[in-house]
Amino acid sequence: MSKxxxxxxxxxxxxxxxxxxxxxxxxxxxxxxxxLRILDLEGNQAVDTLFYSAxxxxxxxxxxxxxxxNGQLYLGLGSKLYSSEGRVMLTITADTCGRHxxxxxxxxxxxxxxxxxxxxxxxxxxxxxxxxxxxHCREAGVLGMGKRDIAPNINFFMNVPVxxxxxxxxxxxxxxxxxxxxxKAEMDVVVxxxxxxxxxxxxxxYNPTPIRLFIWD
Amino acid sequence: xxxxxxxxxxxxxxxxxxxxxxxxxxxxxALRLTDLQGGANVSALFYNAEQPLERYNMPDTLKSQxxxxxxxxxxxxxxxxxxxxxxxxxSLGWHDTWxxxxxxxxxxxxxxxKRYQEHRNAMHRNGRxxxxxxxxxxxxxxxxxxxxxxxxxxxxxxxxxALSHVPGHSAAGSYVDVRFEMDTLVxxxxxxxxxxxxxxxxxxxxxxxxxxxxxxxxxxxxxTQCAQNGRAFTNTERYVASTGVAA
Numbered sequence: 320m321s322k323x324x325x326x327x328x329x330x331x332x333x334x335x336x337x338x339x340x341x342x343x344x345x346x347x348x349x350x351x352x353x354x355l356r357i358l359d360l361e362g363n364q365a366v367d368t369l370f371y372s373a374x375x376x377x378x379x380x381x382x383x384x385x386x387x388x389n390g391q392l393y394l395g396l397g398s399k400l401y402s403s404e405g406r407v408m409l410t411i412t413a414d415t416c417g418r419h420x421x422x423x424x425x426x427x428x429x430x431x432x433x434x435x436x437x438x439x440x441x442x443x444x445x446x447x448x449x450x451x452x453x454x455h456c457r458e459a460g461v462l463g464m465g466k467r468d469i470a471p472n473i474n475f476f477m478n479v480p481v482x483x484x485x486x487x488x489x490x491x492x493x494x495x496x497x498x499x500x501x502x503k504a505e506m507d508v509v510v511x512x513x514x515x516x517x518x519x520x521x522x523x524x525y526n527p528t529p530i531r532l533f534i535w536d
Numbered sequence: 537x538x539x540x541x542x543x544x545x546x547x548x549x550x551x552x553x554x555x556x557x558x559x560x561x562x563x564x565x566a567l568r569l570t571d572l573q574g575g576a577n578v579s580a581l582f583y584n585a586e587q588p589l590e591r592y593n594m595p596d597t598l599k600s601q602x603x604x605x606x607x608x609x610x611x612x613x614x615x616x617x618x619x620x621x622x623x624x625x626x627s628l629g630w631h632d633t634w635x636x637x638x639x640x641x642x643x644x645x646x647x648x649x650k651r652y653q654e655h656r657n658a659m660h661r662n663g664r665x666x667x668x669x670x671x672x673x674x675x676x677x678x679x680x681x682x683x684x685x686x687x688x689x690x691x692x693x694x695x696x697x698a699l700s701h702v703p704g705h706s707a708a709g710s711y712v713d714v715r716f717e718m719d720t721l722v723x724x725x726x727x728x729x730x731x732x733x734x735x736x737x738x739x740x741x742x743x744x745x746x747x748x749x750x751x752x753x754x755x756x757x758x759x760t761q762c763a764q765n766g767r768a769f770t771n772t773e774r775y776v777a778s779t780g781v782a783a
Contacts, residue, residue: 324744376679381638382594383683392634392697403681405639422604422634424595429617433600433768446615467679468614471595481604481693485630488602 321395326413326501327360328354335534340367341527341528342516344452346459348373349504349534354412357512358499358531359476363492363524365515367445370400370408373507376462378402382421382471388457392481394419394473400502403470408508413501416494420479422487424471425449426517435519445472445513458509474515475500477522491521538625540568546746551578551726553739556666558673560585563776565566566624566715566749569742571688574708576740577729579637579663579684582612582620583721586779588676590616594633594683600764604693606685607633609761611717611768618772619765620720622758624749625713628706632686636698637663638730647737648763658730660737666725674721689729701731708740715749715758717772770772 330336334353338360339345349355372378384401387393394400396414399407411419412428417426424430432441450452453459457492476494481487515533546565552559553576561567569578584590593615601610608626611619616698617630618771623631638646643662664681671680691699752759752769759769 377677381636381683383634387635390699390731392699394692402677405641422595423599424593424725427596427615427617429615430593430596430600430613431772432771433596433613433617433764437767437770465590468594470682471593479599481697483692483694485604485692486602487598489599 321414321417323415323417324396324413326356326414327463328356328501330533333533333535334510335532337510337532338529339514339532340529341514342448343514344448345512345514345532346452346456347510347534348458349508349510351504351506354501354503354535356499356501356533358533359494360496360531361528362496363494364528364530365477365492365517365522366530367513367515368473368475369469369511371462371468371479371509371511372402373509374439376464376468376509379468379470380408380473385421392422393417394421395453401416402500409502409503409504412503416476416500417496418478420474420477421471422481423474423477423479423489425513426515431519439519442518443516445515447511448516449511452511462509472510489522540745540747544706544747546748549744551724551742551744552673553741554661554727556661556670556725557744558670558721560719561716561722561746562719564749566713566747568711568713568745568747569687570711570745571706571708572741572743573740574706575734575738576630576688576706576716576726576742577665577732578687578742579725579727581667581682581684581723583680584614584620585719585721588674588680588721590614591680591682592620592685600768601762604633609757611758611765612685613768617768618775619717619768621717622715623712624758627710628688628712630690630705631712632689632691633683635686635691635730636683637667637725638727639664642730648778650737661727663725663727663730666727667723667742670723686729691731699731701729701733703733717752718775
């Protein structure tokens, strides 16, 4: 487990303070030097997150570059989040949870048919939230984004341990009410979040809940 | 090695180490990759050939099969809940899925400069540019580049998730067979794995052998690996039945 570090930033000084309800998408721009906090309000909530260069969405968060360049399978305090072009997009600067996942990806109606049952297709999913955000959010329109831009994401507050013999399991969340992660942007980035609506596994404690987002200058 | 019967073989091609390749493999065909000198790495991406917005998805593949690596009996799933291809034979037991590919800056920093101008076709190539060159031939590009399967490479985590590349994992003659369940665009790079600790740029050559596969039986090992794979095969068969793709 990574080290924990509390933030010194005061929510009263944040330039943005918004709540993203259970199962909703959220999209915003974080400028270089600004800090984004994702706060798990009620605990055990997976937050599926993607980052894009605000200048060109072709440059985006790359799970493979982040894993290979950090030499690390899990994300935690000090992890650098790398882009598809090998540049550091953000750094994790505070964390009270301890481990975050970037192998598990985002749920979709199609993957729900495979993982759970063919008749689970109608259930709300992260990738449907991503599609909704691509259609409705200003940042996605400005950058001309579409499905091609949806690549494997980060799951903040989610625990997907891999054993040395290569078995992958989905453990109960290690997050709790009030836990948070902070990321300092190293370039201007657009963040796309799906506050995960999954009800078929314990990643949200079978009860998706709201999250709160802060940005500081 | 289990030889490919001569009457099933469609073609063979030599892929030099460090190089790139792409092509369409139809449903019902298979591709054998053979490491010719040992130490090969083949970064592979798979797309639905008729709609490349549908593509290999690393997280969906791993989480539905509860595995972090690929070997015989596992499938490569698309982001649309279908099976693009299945691994029907494997002499190695572990193919990496996490680490993606090298890029030009990484290869330069690790191995030094070796340009076309001085070295002609012995120049250093990198994984990202190799894949981008092949993707561009099909009208695709950086937006279509996702985490690859790295055949012949093994990377293991310790209890805290720190990764190490396993040297000498693939000996000369190692092979893996990939059977296509959909008409698939296959894009390959044989440049070194990004975590390969060998300080010398020495990617092995790979033999590509395409052949006609046997029809997928009801008790096929990939289909019956887990209930999830059975449902992914069902989704694939529904797609094939309703789109007129050759059965």
